[in-house]
Amino acid sequence: MIFSKYIHNEEHWLSRLDARVKLVVTLAILVMVLSYKGSAFHLFVTALCLFQCWRMKIPWRVFLLRFSEPVFIVLVILLLKIFFSGGESIFSTEIMGIQITAYREGLAEGLSIASRIIAAISIMAVMVFSTPFTELLAALSWLRVPQGFIEILMYAYRYIFVLIEDAGVIYDAQKNRLGYATLNRRFSSIGILVGSLILKAFEHSQNISVAMVQRGYDGQIPLLKQKPFRLAEVVISFLFVTMMGFLWQI
Amino acid sequence: MNNSPIKISLIALFSVGALLSAQDAYAMHISEGILPLNWAALWFALAIPFVAYGLYSLNRRSRNDLSFKPLAGLMAAVVFIISCMPIPIPFAGTCSHPCGTGISGILVGPAISVVIAAVALLIQAIFLAHGGLSTLGADIVSMGVMGSFAGYFTFRILLSLRMGIAVSGFMAGLFADWATYLMTSVELASGIKGGAAFLPLFYKILIAFIPTQLPLGILEGAITAGMVMLLYKKRPDILVKMHVIKPGDVAMGKQGMTALIVAFFIFGGALSAAIPAEAAKWTGVDEAVIEKVAKEHGREAKAPLIDKEQGDLLLFLFLAAGAIGGFAAGYYWRALVAEKRTRVDDKKEAMMEDK
Structure with a gap:
């Protein structure tokens, strides 16, 4: 089960960050990734997140298992888009009497969707690998x-x-x-x-x-009490999201 | 774009089929990032009222029964495990997973089942990257809403027609699975179509899913029927408590059995009607060789004792069937007319005696 291989590296600085701040930053970047038209921003986010995963010393096996399903879906979508969407042909061939044509617009759209999926998965991977589940629940409650x-x-x-x-x-x-x-x-x-x-x-x-x-259960379970925010964390996170927003606009 | 739709669909089917056979298929969940922001938001907007109503129902039921919230949590864990369970699809040469929402829909009702599905999907998205946070709304609509409601209503309608628990469970699992895959195709096609038309892409995705999801639906139906039957045999009190069945309901209703028998005969009749039309073109070895040689040697075949060409064979068979059926009905009339006792009745009686 992949659960047991779920790694939470406490030494990494992201692990010490408040889960609420991490959740808000993750959601903000996720929205940027989903609304971006093109691939440059996606590639930048992917590179940044993969670098953080490497710094967190996530085992390759766990990492590959997490990415295997999305990569498979990326391949399916790329194929569907390249061969069934667009008008300008890149190449054309005939296999067993069936004309197969790859289209330029389909390739561009396919690559854009593929980069979007990989970027979104990378953001979630950083979030999950650096946050214990109980803290994530408290952040969701907040x-x-x-x-x-x-x-x-x-x-x-x-x-x-x-x-x-x-x-x-x-x-x-x-x-x-x-x-x-x-x-x-x-x-x-x-x-x-x-x-x-x-x-x-x-x-x-x-x-x-x-x-x-x-033991006194009355139908509701008390959740973790929230600590006060640390000002430095909030300011740095805000600056980071602003910088990402600036890159997103370019 | 000169290819005919059939050719295009064939290429889509084989290319995606080849990919599916390379890895276990997790077709039900839409992966993180596939849907653009506007579509992801739309599916969230559609999912939220269902989840909100589910939470309202859950709170209302748990006020009367404090064990209901833990039960819903455990059902979410079961749905999580079921939808991670690889099931072999012999026709496609691959594995896929059932939804499990049909089962939870039957047991706790469709509204609470949506919440259960949402919880299972969120845990899968966080820990297994199976689905995603941005696509959670779309996944809740396809697996939670469509799966639960299709499963629940199919089960209730068939049970009210007295089709029996096993047949109703089977059909509920089948339709829950197929409804989920139909909705997933709509969501995927709308999300990735870009500037292209919706319908052709929708058909391609639908066709690409067929090799795994069509047989998987039947298998999920069988698993759901197996599960309901196990509960019925081992703990019918649970099914009664969850309002799934009433004490008088039986595992295989008379109508359900009749429907199955009628379907079997219609299928068999259609098959036998189709076969002679084809077989008439090919004479058998009896006629072509043996009868011919025998005739050459002066031993011509005699007329058969029961000649199908003479008289009305069909009428004779109907009359014979009527006579046998009438005799059986008359002989076993008590079993057909008298109220049937169930295990639930026995248990209730035993409890009353204990008191």
């Missing part, structure tokens, strides 16, 4: 994300690991009994696995609520 949503997020995050462990035990038991030997058995076993996970979820929810009510 951004006025409804408390009910944050609570569900907390329960889900806590119990994903428990349920994965339960799923592993059931999966091993099914596998030892040849539950995955044929295709039919495989699908039947997956159905039973999912059903068993839901049964486990019901059991766990009953147990937690009993335990929490005994």
